[in-house]
Amino acid sequence: MRRVHVPSQLRSYTGGRAEVEADGDTLDAVLLDLDRRFPGFRFRVIDEQDRIRRHILLFVGSERSGELGAALPPGAEVHVIGALSGG
């Protein structure tokens, strides 16, 4: 299990929790597990062609990642962040 930080925009899926736990050795696996735990979560972050949505940033530790399939270091935390947009 690894820790996932959830942005405010997605906390309606996590019962208001800013941090949750999920299984997975890749970002894709983590997001699929999050979707099992919190149905609907993944589609708000990843589109139907498996692209990270334009205004969403994914970090592994403090490194921004655009590779859903890349292996995650053991214990690395995942941050899902809503990028600067809106107004």
Added chain:
Amino acid sequence: MPLSLYVATRKGVWIASAAGSRRSFTLTGPSFLGQQCHHVVLDPRDRRTLLCASRQWHLGPTVFRSEDGGATWKEAEAPPRFPTGEPRGRAVDHVFWLTPGHASEPGVWYAGTSPQGLFRSEDGGRSWAPVSGFNDHPDQAAWVGSDKDQTPDGGKLHSVLVDPRDPAHLYLSMSGGGTFESRDRGAGWSPLNLGVAMDFAPPKEDGSEYTYGHDPHCVVLAPSRPDRLWQQNHCGLYRIDRPSDRWVRVGRNMPADVGDIGFPIVVHPRDPDTAWAFPMDGTNDWPRTPPGGRPAVFRTRDAGATWERRAEGFPAGQAWWTVRRQCLVGDTRDPVGLYFGTTSGQVWASDDEGESFRLLFGDLPQIHAISVAESA
């Protein structure tokens, strides 16, 4: 029954309800504060179920569903989405349009998206499937064109119309792309654009007409004569009487200094010859604001042969808001009530078929859409 206005804005949803007469509306909300909401529509078959097309600014598009008139909402289990791995790589950016299905098909809904896609639900909006007959039609990519052919925030599929006599007879329209018709519940589609101007393309060298690629802004069907459609296009105001396949530019009969450019069009629920348009300035830089800063509704009582200006209640000048394509609607009462929302967050109403208007609410966010219904 209370009359309710469902106001979808750039930053949430509000509902305005009138318990008795239409003189007094009470505003409730917001729901989805901070989220872009493109359409909120009540199911006329149960008068209780509401669907909302929503997109949080950062997150993907979805549809929410309420069974209690908007008090509580639940997200669709399978929102509209293109098939993963489809050859054109399309992904829904936002759900733009919602249309309840035929009265004989409870639970059926249609959704139009950006980029242009048609989706269907058979379980009241809980799950959605692509209408492959349209989305995967071999000519669909040509109909839609390139990014240069789209509205600024992406092409839109809108004005999904269901023939009240036949649930298999459908129309839809696209900005850009044009208007299309299906007679087999969406399996096959044909363009329906003859007679419609396309001023943004050069004349074809062989003198023939373009059959697709047009820019309908809003298309409505006359409930009392379902063979009549009205269309407000990027290039004028039109009417068609099927089985003719040719639109007639009735906007030519508008005053020349006003023109016939605009976004919405509304047809009377019982009189197919009566319709209302809200012209916008389409000159030079296309400000798309009331011509001269003087807003006015134009009404025809004779199928578009003549148009009357109606502006009682509106500012006499210096009013520069826009009324978008989903923002002018009519109720089914007698006399008909008209309602519209502006880009500056105002909701206006008329309870005398457009003779006069009054401001209901003035301080909402930019309004994307209004729908009106007799609610349970």
